[in-house]
Amino acid sequence: MDITNLKKQELRKRFRSERSLRDLAESWTHILTSVEFEGAKTIATYISYGDEPQTKDLNAALLKSGKKLVLPRILKDKDLEWVSWSGDSSKLAKNGKTLEPIGEAISGEIIEIAIVPALHVNREGHRLGQGGGSYDRALTKISAWRIGLIYSGELTVEPFPVEPHDVKLNAVATPDLIVRFTN
Numbered sequence: 001m002d003i004t005n006l007k008k009q010e011l012r013k014r015f016r017s018e019r020s021l022r023d024l025a026e027s028w029t030h031i032l033t034s035v036e037f038e039g040a041k042t043i044a045t046y047i048s049y050g051d052e053p054q055t056k057d058l059n060a061a062l063l064k065s066g067k068k069l070v071l072p073r074i075l076k077d078k079d080l081e082w083v084s085w086s087g088d089s090s091k092l093a094k095n096g097k098t099l100e101p102i103g104e105a106i107s108g109e110i111i112e113i114a115i116v117p118a119l120h121v122n123r124e125g126h127r128l129g130q131g132g133g134s135y136d137r138a139l140t141k142i143s144a145w146r147i148g149l150i151y152s153g154e155l156t157v158e159p160f161p162v163e164p165h166d167v168k169l170n171a172v173a174t175p176d177l178i179v180r181f182t183n
Contacts, residue, residue, distance in 0.1 A: 004161040011128060011160050015119040019051045019151065026175035028053060028149050029061045031115075034178055036145050036171075040112040042068040044082055044144065047092065047099040052117045053149035053175075063087045070111060072138065073100040080138035081105040108142040118148035118172070120156050125168040125181030128160055139167040147171040147178070155179060 031037065043062055048055040062069055069087070072080040074095060083101035085091060092099040116135050118127035127148045129135055139146055146167070152174045171180045 004163060007161050012119060028058050028173050028175060031173045031178060032061055036113060042070060042110045042112050044070045044111045044114040046072055046117060049097050070106060071101040074134060078132050078134050080134050082108050111142050111144040114139060114142060114144040114146045116146060116148050118150050120154045121148050121150055121169060121172040122156055122160060126162045126166050127169055136165055136167045145170050147173055149173055152176060
């Protein structure tokens with residue numbers, strides 16, 4: 001394993017430990033009032049698990065507002081595909097720790113906004129995820145506006161390794177604010 005991956009693993013371990021000490025009862029529904037969401041029709045989001053920023057109320061608000069919701073489903077090669085989801089929990093299947101949508105995959109070209117999880121995000125808009133690279137590969141295949149969800153204090157000035165395949169976000173949201181990055 002190279003030094004960059006080793007450093008990322010060390011940071012993930014530390015950031016997960018720090019996150020485990022947080023009050024996780026937060027909401028990110030305020031992002032729906034941002035200008036980027038106003039005209040968007042198709043939003044990619046996710047079903048959170050563990051100590052990830054909770055998406056249950058955000059997903060419900062998106063559906064209530066009439067947006068088309070698509071969720072990721074992980075493939076055998078660890079890439080992601082996108083599947084429409086109506087909010088019906090019977091249309092979700094457990095895959096390891098995550099819940100994934102059941103149904104036909106859709107073209108990622110229709111996705112206008114992608115909401116993604118992150119452990120930390122730096123001031124340039126690079127996210128540190130769980131380490132599989134699935135979101136980075138998926139985000140290269142769509143032209144959506146990309147926003148990561150993090151807790152307060154996880155937008156960091158601390159440098160962390162960035163690799164050529166890491167995809168920058170357009171913005172990051174904490175429970176209190178949205179920070180947009182220049183790309």
